[in-house]
Structure formats: C-alpha cells, structure tokens
Amino acid sequence: xxxxxxxxDAERCIECNSCVTACKNENEVPWGVxxxxxxxxxxxxxxxxxxxxxxxxxxxxxxxxVCPVDCFYTTDDGIVLHDxxxxxxCGYCFYxxxxxxxxxxxxxxxxVRGKMDKCTFCAGGPLADNSDAEYTKYGRNRxxxxxxxxxxxxxxxxxxxxxxxxTIADIYRERVLQRGTRPQTWGWETAYPTG
Amino acid sequence: xxxHKITTGxxxxxxxxxxxxxxxxVLVCAMVLPLTGYLFxxxxxxxxxxxxxxxxxxxxxxxxxxxxxxxxxxxxxVSSVANPETNTLYNITGQNWRQIRNGLIANYGGWFLFGVVxxxxxxxxxxxxxxxxxxxxxxxxxxxxxxxxxxxWYTASLFIALTVTGLSLLFGRALLIPxxxxxxxxxxxxxxxxxxxxxxPFFVLGPILMFIFWVRHNLPTAVDVAWFFKGGGIIGKxxxxxxxxxxxxxxxxxxxxxxxxxxxSFSGFAxxxxxxxxxxxxxxxxxxxxxxxxHSVSALLWIAVFFGHVYxxxxxxxxxxxxxxxxxxxxEWAKQHHDLWYDEVKDAEESSxxxxxxxxxxxxx
Numbered sequence: 001x002x003x004x005x006x007x008x009d010a011e012r013c014i015e016c017n018s019c020v021t022a023c024k025n026e027n028e029v030p031w032g033v034x035x036x037x038x039x040x041x042x043x044x045x046x047x048x049x050x051x052x053x054x055x056x057x058x059x060x061x062x063x064x065x066v067c068p069v070d071c072f073y074t075t076d077d078g079i080v081l082h083d084x085x086x087x088x089x090c091g092y093c094f095y096x097x098x099x100x101x102x103x104x105x106x107x108x109x110x111x112v113r114g115k116m117d118k119c120t121f122c123a124g125g126p127l128a129d130n131s132d133a134e135y136t137k138y139g140r141n142r143x144x145x146x147x148x149x150x151x152x153x154x155x156x157x158x159x160x161x162x163x164x165x166x167t168i169a170d171i172y173r174e175r176v177l178q179r180g181t182r183p184q185t186w187g188w189e190t191a192y193p194t195g
Numbered sequence: 196x197x198x199h200k201i202t203t204g205x206x207x208x209x210x211x212x213x214x215x216x217x218x219x220x221v222l223v224c225a226m227v228l229p230l231t232g233y234l235f236x237x238x239x240x241x242x243x244x245x246x247x248x249x250x251x252x253x254x255x256x257x258x259x260x261x262x263x264x265x266x267x268x269x270x271x272x273v274s275s276v277a278n279p280e281t282n283t284l285y286n287i288t289g290q291n292w293r294q295i296r297n298g299l300i301a302n303y304g305g306w307f308l309f310g311v312v313x314x315x316x317x318x319x320x321x322x323x324x325x326x327x328x329x330x331x332x333x334x335x336x337x338x339x340x341x342x343x344x345x346x347x348w349y350t351a352s353l354f355i356a357l358t359v360t361g362l363s364l365l366f367g368r369a370l371l372i373p374x375x376x377x378x379x380x381x382x383x384x385x386x387x388x389x390x391x392x393x394x395x396p397f398f399v400l401g402p403i404l405m406f407i408f409w410v411r412h413n414l415p416t417a418v419d420v421a422w423f424f425k426g427g428g429i430i431g432k433x434x435x436x437x438x439x440x441x442x443x444x445x446x447x448x449x450x451x452x453x454x455x456x457x458x459x460s461f462s463g464f465a466x467x468x469x470x471x472x473x474x475x476x477x478x479x480x481x482x483x484x485x486x487x488x489x490h491s492v493s494a495l496l497w498i499a500v501f502f503g504h505v506y507x508x509x510x511x512x513x514x515x516x517x518x519x520x521x522x523x524x525x526x527e528w529a530k531q532h533h534d535l536w537y538d539e540v541k542d543a544e545e546s547s548x549x550x551x552x553x554x555x556x557x558x559x560x
Contacts, residue, residue: 020272037272039284041262049258053284062293068364069381070372086381088388090364092296095483096289100280110392111467184259190285 012159019151027139055101056191063093350401360387458493
C-alpha cells in the first residue's frame with residue numbers, strides 16, 4: 001500500500017507559483033483560500049530558497065488530534081482528509097497545524113469562519129468519488145482516477161514531487177547523489193517522524 | 196518548672212514554624228525552577244539567528260534551523276482569511292498547544308471538574324444542609340431588589356448556557372460522540388459554538404453591571420478576615436459575623452470580576468477576533484493558542500467555583516435561595532448569616548418608622 005507524501009526540493013523550486021495556481025484552478029477552492037503557497041526564505045539574498053507548502057498529510061496529524069468533532073480521517077494511502085459536513089469551523093486545526101494548512105472561507109462577526117478547507121492531495125472527500133457534491137465541497141478527486149495531485153504534475157522544474165513516500169524518496173536521493181549536496185527533506189521530520 | 200515548660204514549648208513551636216517555612220520554600224522552588232526551561236526556546240532561536248548574522252561556519256544548518264523555529268520568509272500568497280502567517284513555513288507551537296489542550300485541559304480538566312462535583316457531594320453527605328438555628332417567625336427582610344435579581348438571573352442563565360456549550364465543545368468528542376453519533380454531535384457542536392460565540396459578548400454585560408452596582412458591598416473588611424478564620428460557618432458550627440455580604444460571597448464576586456471578566460471574557464473576545472487590533476497584534480496561531488489556554492483553564496476554574504456557589508445557594512444552606520428568587524429572606528436567616536447587615540436594616544427601619552428618633556440613631560452610628 002502506498003503512503004502518499006509531498007516533497008519540495010528547495011534546490012529546484014523557482015517560486016513560479018504554478019502549483020498554487022494549478023491547485024486553485026483544478027479544485028475551484030473558495031475565495032480567499034489557497035491550499036498551497038510558496039514561501040521564499042531569504043528573499044533577494046544570496047542562497048535564497050523557495051519552498052512550496054500545503055497540507056503534508058502527517059502521520060500523526062495534529063489537526064485530527066485537536067478536532068472537537070473528530071471530523072478528520074486518514075485514507076489507506078495515508079492521506080489526511082476531513083468531512084465538511086461535520087466541521088463546525090472552530091479553528092482548532094488551524095491553531096495546531098505547523099504548516100498553516102487549514103484555512104477558512106469567511107471571517108465574520110462573532111468568530112464565524114465557515115467550513116475549514118485544506119489540501120486533499122487531490123483525493124476529494126468522504127462523499128461518492130467524482131460526484132458533483134464532492135467536487136463542490138472538496139475539489140477534484142484525481143487519486144480515484146489514478147492521477148497524482150495537479151500541483152506536483154504541473155511543477156515545471158519538478159521541485160514539488162508527490163506520490164508514494166518510498167518512490168519520491170528514491171527520486172530525491174538520486175538527485176542529491178548527482179548534485180553532491182546534502183538532503184533537505186523539508187517538513188518530513190515533523191510530518192512523518194516515524195516514516 | 197512551669198517557665199521551663201513554656202520555653203521548651205516556644206522553642207518547639209519556633210522550630211516547627213522554621214521547618215514548615217523551609218518545606219514551603221523547597222516546594223515553591225521545586226515547582227517554579229523547572230519552569231525556567233520555557234525561557235530556552237526563546238533564547239535558542241535568538242542565538243541561532245545571531246550566529247547566522249555573524250557568519251557562522253555551518254551557515255546552511257543555521258538557515259534551516261531558523262526556518263524550523265518559525266523564521267518568516269516571503270510569500271506572494273497573502274489573501275488567506277484570518278491567517279497573517281502565510282509567509283511562515285513552520286509554526287511548531289501548535290505541537291505544544293496540542294499537548295496542553297488534549298492533555299492538561301481536555302483530560303485533567305475533566306477529572307478536575309468531576310472531582311469538584313464529587314467533593315461537593317461528599318461534603319453534603321458529611322456536613323449536610325446548614326439549617327437555621329431558630330424556627331422561622333414569618334418576619335421577612337428585603338435583601339435584593341427586582342433589578343438586582345434580574346441582573347443576577349440574566350448573568351446566571353447566560354453563564355449556564357455558555358458552560359453547557361463550552362463544555363460540550365471541550366469534552367464532546369470523548370463523551371457525546373459515543374452518545375449522539377458523529378452527525379448528531381456535529382449538529383450540537385455547531386449549535387454550541389454559535390450560541391457560545393454569540394451569547395458571550397452579551398454575557399459580559401452582566402458581570403460589568405454587577406461590578407458597578409455591587410462593588411460597594413464587596414470591599415473587603417476586617418470582619419471578612421475574621422469570618423474566614425472561623426470557617427465561614429460552613430466548616431464547623433460557628434456563626435461568624437458578616438455584613439450584607441460575607442467573606443465567601445466577596446471572594447466569589449472578585450472571582451467573577453477578575454477571573455471571569457479579566458481572564459475568561461477577555462480571552463473569549465480575543466478568540467472571536469475582537470481585540471487584537473487594540474493591542475496592535477495580529478491573529479496568529481501563537482496568539483490564538485495562548486488565548487485558548489487562558490480561556491479554557493480560567494473557565495474551568497470558574498465553573499468549579501460556580502458549582503460551589505450553586506451548592507451553597509440552594510441545597511447547602513436553608514433559606515438562602517429565597518434571597519435571589521423572592522428577594523427577601525427570613526429574619527432568622529438574616530440574623531444567623533448576616534448579623535451586622537441585619538442590625539443595619541433594623542436600625543434603618545426603626546429610624547424610618549419613627550422619624551423623631553432618627554437623629555438619635557444617627558448620632559449613635
């Protein structure tokens with residue numbers, strides 16, 4: 001069984017934001033929500049690094065641990081999804097997530113936020129695969145069609161790679177060997193501490 | 196011989212006092228000193244950044260260390276609602292908050308509240324109701340006016356609504372999901388969060404008005420200290436003197452004002468995003484985490500004291516509930532629990548009943 005992971009190669013990411021745009025378009029995410037974002041570290045300085053970040057689908061997900069209505073679940077592929085029909089928009093997953101993945105479509109008086117939205121690894125939600133209801137609430141379900149997340153598919157420099165953890169780790173290891181650099185599997189020690 | 200005994204007794208009591216003081220100091224140090232560890236992450240990240248700035252040999256690892264510790268970068272994605280941290284890759288504070296929220300608050304907090312309820316039940320079983328020592332004569336004394344009772348029940352009903360909804364959100368996952376099912380509890384939790392967030396700002400008006408109207412009754416006096424030393428009439432059979440409000444009621448008042456308004460309501464306003472602008476801060480994750488911890492810990496303490504308040508106002512003490520329901524109490528209740536206040540009321544009544552003698556009572560007062 002695959003264990004789906006994201007890996008962003010900081011030596012390759014050029015901050016083109018294609019992943020952000022691809023995700024937004026493919027999933028028709030709510031206004032004001034960006035499931036993926038690119039962060040530039042040391043912007044404009046020598047040694048600048050860019051990293052594309054979204055939900056990392058953690059092994060022991062903090063969002064799931066603190067959710068008061070227990071609306072998160074992990075698929076057989078290790079993808080962390082949530083049920084928007086159960087979500088009450090309390091914001092706890094946003095407080096707990098180290099990657100800033102959970103977001104909310106509203107910000108109204110009396111703390112009303114609306115249902116949480118986050119990256120689904122293009123795996124939809126708990127509703128019937130590829131149904132209209134699933135698409136409206138969670139976006140495209142590419143995993144059910146045997147495709148990988150569009151952000152990674154669209155990445156021009158192949159900095160962002162998505163897929164089974166072992167496979168993408170092999171790809172990355174080859175790169176590191178050829179480059180003669182040290183590995184920087186950003187975010188993995190937090191998201192996948194046990195592998 | 197007699198003097199010798201007294202001196203040894205004095206020496207012994209002095210030694211006991213020294214020993215207890217030393218023990219207290221050791222305990223305080225044992226509890227406080229380990230907390231200094233919390234200062235470390237702060238200083239660590241500063242040194243990491245400092246090393247980077249001074250061109251440390253291992254610049255690369257320092258670079259990633261700063262990132263891991265929440266160092267900010269730049270992101271063109273800024274539009275996310277209620278998230279000013281899109282330029283931060285990592286915010287590991289959520290891991291600490293998770294441990295505190297799920298462990299300290301949702302686990303031990305629940306047992307704490309449960310323990311308080313058990314303690315009250317045990318106390319009732321052992322001590323029983325505090326009865327009136329004299330039979331009621333039927334003579335009544337006015338204690339709280341209609342406006343004051345309205346204010347009390349306005350605050351009380353909203354407090355109960357906020358407690359039920361708040362505790363549902365905190366303990367519902369463990370206690371209510373098995374009962375209602377995921378969909379059923381989600382419906383109740385959605386209702387709860389909206390009731391909680393909407394009624395909260397209206398609730399705070401209650402304690403604020405209470406402060407304005409009742410603070411004059413609640414200033415501590417030497418009588419209250421004596422009241423506490425005599426066990427407040429709750430522990431033991433004594434009937435210590437008290438004015439309109441006794442020491443316990445005054446402590447409850449200040450808990451409502453300082454813990455309730457100062458900590459619970461303040462952090463509640465912070466969590467629905469109403470106050471950060473006034474402090475010039477943003478609604479970051481760390482901010483929300485601190486405010487959530489403050490809100491839930493202080494609210495649990497408040498609820499625990501509230502249980503005691505309800506107990507002593509209803510089944511714990513005969514005739515006390517009348518004060519807040521009917522507004523008046525029996526003469527015997529007033530004499531037994533609030534003798535100084537009863538004397539005041541009686542004097543005022545006498546002076547108003549016979550205006551001729553009013554000058555006399557004034558001069559004696």
